[in-house]
Amino acid sequence: MFTRIVKMEFQEEKIPQFLENFETVKHKIRNFKGCLFLELYRDKRDPTIFFTYSKWEEENALENYRNSELFKGVWATTKPMFRSKAAAWSVDTLFSGI
Numbered sequence: 001m002f003t004r005i006v007k008m009e010f011q012e013e014k015i016p017q018f019l020e021n022f023e024t025v026k027h028k029i030r031n032f033k034g035c036l037f038l039e040l041y042r043d044k045r046d047p048t049i050f051f052t053y054s055k056w057e058e059e060n061a062l063e064n065y066r067n068s069e070l071f072k073g074v075w076a077t078t079k080p081m082f083r084s085k086a087a088a089w090s091v092d093t094l095f096s097g098i
Helices: 012-030 059-066 069-083
Strands: 001-009 035-042 049-056 087-093
Touching: 012 035, 012 069, 049 059, 059 069
Parallel strands: none
Antiparallel strands: 001 049, 001 087, 035 049
16 A cells, blocks of 8 residues: 655636536445545645645556546646646655554
């Protein structure tokens, strides 16, 4: 299992449209084979910055999602709303717990 973190910076006027679309597709992403978890976060200081935080069974599962029609549709809708290029990281958990 690993975690994928994606940072996205949006044009301010596009944020309501992004949030509406995310609400529509989040269940489809969460139910995609191999996706174990998905949350959306918003930066506390800059309300135009968002992060998706997702957990995947294995790298193949994420790659299958990234090559799917679902991802292509989500990305085609979301990408034009960015004010700068998105950044993404795939990370392994080294320590877990509170």
